[in-house]
Amino acid sequence: MDVLVTLNQVSKRYGRHIALHDVNWRICRGECAAITGDNGAGKSTLLHILAGLAMPDKGTIIINNGEVSIGYVPEFFPGLKFTPREYLAHMGRIQGLSKQAASKRVEGLISMFQMEQSSNRLMNGFSKGMLQKVNLMQALLGMPDLLVLDEPLSGLDEHVQHEIAKLLTEIKQQGTSIVMSVHEHLLISAVADRLVVMKNGKIMRDGLTDLTYQRNPRARSRVVFHGISPEHCIHIEQMDGFIKWISQGAPKEADIARECSNEMLQYILDAGGSILSLQQLKGPELPVEHQCVSKSKKAVIG
Numbered sequence: 001m002d003v004l005v006t007l008n009q010v011s012k013r014y015g016r017h018i019a020l021h022d023v024n025w026r027i028c029r030g031e032c033a034a035i036t037g038d039n040g041a042g043k044s045t046l047l048h049i050l051a052g053l054a055m056p057d058k059g060t061i062i063i064n065n066g067e068v069s070i071g072y073v074p075e076f077f078p079g080l081k082f083t084p085r086e087y088l089a090h091m092g093r094i095q096g097l098s099k100q101a102a103s104k105r106v107e108g109l110i111s112m113f114q115m116e117q118s119s120n121r122l123m124n125g126f127s128k129g130m131l132q133k134v135n136l137m138q139a140l141l142g143m144p145d146l147l148v149l150d151e152p153l154s155g156l157d158e159h160v161q162h163e164i165a166k167l168l169t170e171i172k173q174q175g176t177s178i179v180m181s182v183h184e185h186l187l188i189s190a191v192a193d194r195l196v197v198m199k200n201g202k203i204m205r206d207g208l209t210d211l212t213y214q215r216n217p218r219a220r221s222r223v224v225f226h227g228i229s230p231e232h233c234i235h236i237e238q239m240d241g242f243i244k245w246i247s248q249g250a251p252k253e254a255d256i257a258r259e260c261s262n263e264m265l266q267y268i269l270d271a272g273g274s275i276l277s278l279q280q281l282k283g284p285e286l287p288v289e290h291q292c293v294s295k296s297k298k299a300v301i302g
């Protein structure tokens with residue numbers, strides 16, 4: 001899997017308040033992750049760090065070959081005294097596009113967003129929905145590998161919410177990875193492949209959305225194991241095929257993609273752990289077969 005950005009043990013505090021606490025996370029090429037959680041859970045802080053707008057106090061950020069372009073869509077976008085055409089052309093130049101390239105890109109975006117009729121009107125008279133479209137267009141000017149959006153549907157009416165969801169689906173289909181904080185179910189069900197739940201600055205759940213399982217029922221296994229260090233657990237989360245933790249207590253329990261299970265089990269054993277059980281699952285909730293219970297390396301992997 002082509003990982004675009006990896007966060008390792010990332011923490012961020014504001015004064016005495018810890019907004020992010022030892023977060024390990026990554027986003028891969030072509031993925032769309034929705035981040036949800038209560039107000040103050042740390043979603044925006046995580047997005048700011050991913051987008052390079054804030055630095056962590058602790059931890060590391062690894063960018064794929066140091067060359068991932070990122071577009072950021074803030075929650076609020078002001079109604080400026082420019083037309084979208086003027087504003088986007090300026091932004092394109094600021095982002096390093098030539099005059100011709102900026103103009104071509106702006107026209108392409110205006111057409112994709114069906115903004116032809118309003119593209120020469122001043123934005124200070126725009127509705128929230130129209131402003132949000134321009135906000136999204138500015139982030140797409142440089143054809144980013146990764147689009148980071150902070151609550152893209154906030155304050156929009158239902159019709160515009162569906163329009164934005166449709167546009168984000170198109171953007172995802174064009175190969176752009178997306179990370180967005182959301183409160184609305186629409187984007188989780190219509191666009192996201194992965195759902196991340198945050199609480200008190202920590203990631204509590206990170207896995208495929210149930211709809212993704214239904215659309216693409218990838219065979220998976222549930223493995224129960226114990227005896228490995230927190231550092232090895234972090235590595236497991238970052239391996240291809242890790243889906244989600246079911247329990248991080250003792251013993252630990254995780255869902256993994258079946259095609260990667262040999263590699264994962266081997267890693268657990270090499271790290272000094274013991275496998276307590278391996279159960280094959282299919283779909284979001286339905287265990288179809290109980291395969292084996294063994295502590296022996298050969299019996300589990302063979």
Ligand SMILES: Nc1ncnc2c1ncn2[C@@H]1O[C@H](COP(=O)(O)OP(=O)(O)OP(=O)(O)O)[C@@H](O)[C@H]1O
Binds near residue numbers: 017039042181
């Ligand atoms: N610049 C700041 N100065 C001080 N505290 C901050 C700052 N930014 C965020 N915080 C605090 O850090 C915590 C996490 O904030 P963050 O905005 O990341 O949460 P969030 O999950 O995005 O919340 P919301 O859903 O309300 O936007 C909150 O308690 C917030 O008050």
